[in-house]
Amino acid sequence: MTGPRIVIIGGGILGCTVAARLLECEPQARLSLVDQGLIGGGASMYSAGVHFPVGRSERVRRLSGASADYYQTLHARHPQLPMHGFDFFVAAGSADAEQVRARCAGLRPLSAEERRQVMPELPYGQEVWRMPDCHAMDVQGLAQWYARRLRERAELLEGVGVEAIREHVDGVSVLLSSGRSLAADAVVLCPGPWANEGCWRELTAALDIRVKKVVALHLQRPPEHGHALFFPVEDAFLAPLPQRGHWLFSYTCQQWDVTPDKCRQARVEARELDEAREALRGIAPALAQQLGSGRVFCDAYSPSREPLVQFVGRHQRILFAGAGNGSGYRLAPGIAAEALALLNHALTTG
Ligand SMILES: Cc1cc2nc3c(=O)[nH]c(=O)nc-3n(C[C@H](O)[C@H](O)[C@H](O)COP(=O)(O)OP(=O)(O)OC[C@H]3O[C@@H](n4cnc5c(N)ncnc54)[C@H](O)[C@@H]3O)c2cc1C
Structure with missing residues (x-):
């Protein structure tokens, strides 16, 4: 039996967390993670990686609490992680x-x-x-740790830019700078501060990031x-x-x-x-x-200062996850859980 074909664009802390959590709950998924640079080399490389349970809204406090639980469990299982x-x-x-x-x-x-x-x-x-x-966590170190483990079960493409995304009723094709085209059932877009750049700028314009x-x-x-x-x-x-x-x-x-x-x-x-x-x-x-x-x-x-997790485009096949508002590390596991719940719903009902 094979699972859905998913392409994650952006190998920062969020894209890596979505990938890791996706394979935890959907081990059959066929996953490609694409980054124009090296994994963890975007905003995640500069992150101070400080986690504290603060949020201006109930949702952000919930995301922060869920992420704290996730990181603590992860660290208990893998004490070698760069977390202090x-x-x-x-x-x-x-x-x-x-x-x-x-x-x-x-x-x-x-x-x-x-x-x-x-x-x-x-x-x-x-x-x-x-x-x-x-x-405090070495965020780039964590992204690279996820990547090392993901390589056993997914395709990781570094130094490869996404040049075009075409959404159809029954899937998405993603054109890469290498000339290859990836066919997917759904795409998760985790571009960090590149949210308004590149080939997805028309899709994300309405998010007002x-x-x-x-x-x-x-x-x-x-x-x-x-x-x-x-x-x-x-x-x-x-x-x-x-x-x-x-x-x-x-x-x-x-x-x-x-x-x-x-x-x-x-x-x-x-x-x-x-x-x-x-x-x-x-x-x-x-x-x-x-x-x-x-x-x-x-x-x-984002305008609300809350992370955004929502479909962009017309057919519920391109899911945007991001707008970390300066807290993208400490909210990443919670954002990833919201993204996967939406994706699962769209793929099972679509
Ligand atoms: C100085 C600083 C300190 C911070 N301190 C903290 C902190 O203490 N705690 C905290 O919680 N947060 C902190 N943050 C915020 C946090 O680092 C970010 O919110 C988080 O790293 C965003 O992760 P991301 O995966 O969404 O984005 P990124 O890490 O930027 O990942 C996006 C990826 O998308 C890739 N990409 C872009 N365009 C393309 C394309 N066309 N094709 C393929 N790939 C593409 C990029 O190469 C990049 O690797 C800090 C941020 C900064 C800058």
Whole structure:
């Protein structure tokens, strides 16, 4: 017996997770995963891989919780995965406490003594809570780990671009830069920040995705025994990255409508350092001067700031999954589960 023929376009963390989860629940599927570059070499390569249970909407909190469970089970089965758990705390002024409790799952308030230990230099008037189930992952490493295992059961095509997609009532054909054409029952489109590029731009236009620069700065500070801090009002976090031996400060850069191919050439600029120092000054002033380098790329953002999982095109055969909104790693297993449920429904009822 043979299963459906599925082509996944985009071998970032999302495309790889969809592929892995598809073969978990549909072992007979005939799967091709295509990436124009190397697996995990898009936005996933730049990701800080920080996971924490936060979401502005009920759906995002659910996706985040489902993903945390998935990663914990995966790590328990494969302890060699590049995943490091740490304590993660949320800090905000008392006036914002209610909003914080609504956005972050499973918070526990800290006593005054615990608070002093966590961050003695925290500005006056800040409350601190502990968040459960937080970790940092080498996201590119995880994508490559998935890929190594997928190669035994699926066709992985790297360095091969998708040049045309033609949808018919009973299938899709995908034309590759290598000249080959793949016939599929369905395509899952996971293009990350390339959502508005290439041959699918007309299909995705109605999704109103915008691409924003994402900047995270590195702090030369030993990560051992460190705990991470999330500042929801500023939408910023400080986290140790034990796998890389330094800390990271992520703040919200507001440069919109960039393209991934241009962002490949982007470097940390003085303006970004100034913005980040300004953001850090209000939170942990002593650390502001340690910022000097970091990582710059971009991500796809939806109008609702929730990930998008929906069919594009006319025949329910091309499923878009993406718009990570800067959280595409920590939501990937949940997004993949939603994508597979929709795909399964379309293929069994179509
Ligand atoms: C600096 C930075 C820090 C971040 N930190 C975090 C974090 O701490 N936690 C978190 O959860 N998220 C974080 N993110 C966001 C997260 O990294 C992204 O949301 C996630 O990696 C997106 O994964 P993806 O698989 O959708 O996209 P990608 O990883 O970009 O994968 C898309 C793939 O599609 C391929 N592709 C594009 N066009 C074609 C074509 N024509 N043919 C074939 N293949 C094609 C690309 O080559 C690419 O590999 C961060 C992002 C950045 C930039």
